[in-house]
Amino acid sequence: MAIEVRPITPTVGADVYGADLNNENDIQDIKQAFVDHSVIAIRDLNLSPEEHLKFARKWGDINVNRFFKPVDNYPEIATVLKEADQVTAIGETWHTDHSYDLAPAMCSMLYAVETPAVGGDTAFASQHAAYMALSDGMKKMLGNLKAWHSSRHAFGVNLADEEAHADGRLGNEEKAKQDALHPVVITHPLSGKKCLYVNGDFTTHFDGWTKEESQPLLNQLYAHCSRADFTCRIRWEPGTLAIWDNRALQHMAINDYSGHRRLMHRITIEGVPLS
Numbered sequence: 001m002a003i004e005v006r007p008i009t010p011t012v013g014a015d016v017y018g019a020d021l022n023n024e025n026d027i028q029d030i031k032q033a034f035v036d037h038s039v040i041a042i043r044d045l046n047l048s049p050e051e052h053l054k055f056a057r058k059w060g061d062i063n064v065n066r067f068f069k070p071v072d073n074y075p076e077i078a079t080v081l082k083e084a085d086q087v088t089a090i091g092e093t094w095h096t097d098h099s100y101d102l103a104p105a106m107c108s109m110l111y112a113v114e115t116p117a118v119g120g121d122t123a124f125a126s127q128h129a130a131y132m133a134l135s136d137g138m139k140k141m142l143g144n145l146k147a148w149h150s151s152r153h154a155f156g157v158n159l160a161d162e163e164a165h166a167d168g169r170l171g172n173e174e175k176a177k178q179d180a181l182h183p184v185v186i187t188h189p190l191s192g193k194k195c196l197y198v199n200g201d202f203t204t205h206f207d208g209w210t211k212e213e214s215q216p217l218l219n220q221l222y223a224h225c226s227r228a229d230f231t232c233r234i235r236w237e238p239g240t241l242a243i244w245d246n247r248a249l250q251h252m253a254i255n256d257y258s259g260h261r262r263l264m265h266r267i268t269i270e271g272v273p274l275s
């Protein structure tokens with residue numbers, strides 16, 4: 001039985017039903033759905049950490065996150081947890097995981113272990129759609145720009161997310177020393193499509209511009225990047241594995257479930273330098 005792929009919007013996202021992660025044909029179809037839709041939610045799984053890792057290794061090398069607390073006995077799996085009494089969620093503003101790395105992660109694989117009955121969705125925005133909606137003049141100007149990305153201000157000593165550092169969800173702030181320069185418009189390594197590649201969490205300024213000069217245009221791009229018609233939402237339930245492409249999307253955790261616990265396991269797969 002082949003997998004069933006149901007698009008969530010015409011622009012971005014698909015649900016995947018009937019997948020057997022041990023079946024090579026299904027894995028090939030899942031990879032194609034991932035390229036076609038940028039984020040896929042594989043439903044109705046029951047994955048142990050070993051099975052999650054085995055599936056992830058079929059996509060590439062695993063990038064061990066420096067800042068998230070690992071799952072006990074599984075250093076390659078990051079815990080993404082919000083307890084019922086915690087106020088902030090990790091990643092609750094629009095961003096791209098790992099854009100501060102020289103070769104940013106290809107994809108994140110987030111598996112839902114425990115979810116609120118309702119709420120705690122993740123929103124995704126197609127950065128190819130965002131690029132295509134720009135004027136020709138803006139496309140041309142951005143096509144000549146590069147931008148710097150950094151982990152220092154988000155995970156470092158001047159960290160933005162104080163609660164998550166204080167309660168141990170995030171750590172290793174002394175390792176937040178990555179700075180990377182990427183084109184503002186990248187050609188996606190798998191689809192060949194052009195995608196806007198700046199994000200509000202990690203981009204600091206355009207190369208050759210001051211931060212003050214960069215900020216107004218960056219703010220305008222951030223507002224544009226998440227326009228409603230570029231987006232979809234994934235609703236989680238235990239047993240959902242979502243795989244999203246960090247080069248094609250931005251995403252945001254929707255923090256609307258105070259009083260409820262949400263536990264996810266994340267594996268990140270290595271990517272390639274962007275051009």
Ligand SMILES: [Fe+2]
Nearest residue numbers: 091096097251
């Ligand atoms: Fe994220």
